[in-house]
Amino acid sequence: MTEPILSVRDLKVHFPIRTGGLLVGQYTPLKAVDGVSFDLMPGETLGIVGESGCGKSTLGRAVLQLIPPTAGQVVWLGENLVSRSEDELRPKRAEMQIIFQDPLASLNPRMTIGDIIAEPLLTHTPGLSKKDVKARVKDMMAKVGLLPQMINRYPHEFSGGQCQRIGVARAMLLNPRLIVCDEPVSALDVSIQAQIVNLLMRLQKEFGLTLMFISHDLSVVRHISTRIMVLYLGRMMEIADRDSLYRAPRHPYTKALISAVPIPDPVLERDKEQIALQGDLPSPINPPSGCVFRTRCPLASEVCAAETPEMEEAGPEHSLACHHWRD
Numbered sequence: 001m002t003e004p005i006l007s008v009r010d011l012k013v014h015f016p017i018r019t020g021g022l023l024v025g026q027y028t029p030l031k032a033v034d035g036v037s038f039d040l041m042p043g044e045t046l047g048i049v050g051e052s053g054c055g056k057s058t059l060g061r062a063v064l065q066l067i068p069p070t071a072g073q074v075v076w077l078g079e080n081l082v083s084r085s086e087d088e089l090r091p092k093r094a095e096m097q098i099i100f101q102d103p104l105a106s107l108n109p110r111m112t113i114g115d116i117i118a119e120p121l122l123t124h125t126p127g128l129s130k131k132d133v134k135a136r137v138k139d140m141m142a143k144v145g146l147l148p149q150m151i152n153r154y155p156h157e158f159s160g161g162q163c164q165r166i167g168v169a170r171a172m173l174l175n176p177r178l179i180v181c182d183e184p185v186s187a188l189d190v191s192i193q194a195q196i197v198n199l200l201m202r203l204q205k206e207f208g209l210t211l212m213f214i215s216h217d218l219s220v221v222r223h224i225s226t227r228i229m230v231l232y233l234g235r236m237m238e239i240a241d242r243d244s245l246y247r248a249p250r251h252p253y254t255k256a257l258i259s260a261v262p263i264p265d266p267v268l269e270r271d272k273e274q275i276a277l278q279g280d281l282p283s284p285i286n287p288p289s290g291c292v293f294r295t296r297c298p299l300a301s302e303v304c305a306a307e308t309p310e311m312e313e314a315g316p317e318h319s320l321a322c323h324h325w326r327d
Helices: 056-063 086-093 113-124 130-143 160-172 190-207 218-224 242-247 252-259 266-271 302-306
Strands: 006-018 027-040 045-049 071-076 096-099 178-182 210-214 227-232 235-241 312-315 318-320
Touching (some): 045 056, 056 178, 227 252, 235 242, 235 252, 242 252
């Protein structure tokens, strides 16, 4: 049986927030990620979905150790990365890369795109000659759909979609094994979104990549993902393979998210069940007791306020945290 390339166990990221005023000096933890566990197999794409503020991006950055976890384990190829020094993490960073949400803001406006794409090479393989670096940069530019003769242009000369292709080229240059895609298409037009998603899928197949794809767009996630994890207020609500999750969601929160996805057929769209969530996302500084979703859940009962639900198996590779999912 193939071993996971990444294993995350009970990962927590809590930020201390001053709540007692400047003179009192009291701090309350903001629980951005609160006990998330999952395995990621080589070559698969794990989609991570949920409302804004549910901890998706924080989870991705914590996996890469860009944010130090408060507790838990991040095991990369059998080695726990948590609490490692920067010198110990440096060789691992070549194997794990990230594509950011805002294409233009993630690029240095004072650098040419050739220098931007080459930066990982200069950091991790400083012995390469300038000729070899330039050749590898041009080759990667061609692979992501950029003309090599654009190498000396600056980011402001490119469209949003082209800037995201630059970000993809930069992430791919070291031939990593894992790429965290942090809402990489949310700032792009719909047609450009499809181009970038298809580019990622092609590169994944060509290079054997493993992806964590973070998004709030369930249509995009369904297209690219192998499995999907649903987060709410820093906790995992449900995780399943793509087809099982969309065909038969079990958690009330997942059902509400999927009901909000538009269907291109006007008849089906008109007749489908609409599940509207009541209220707003609670504060992660003061989350509800028990099940964090209970304040907006139509199935909530006394046990939901008293006990935090554990992840239960609902089928092959399908788990969720809900006291009443059988109902």
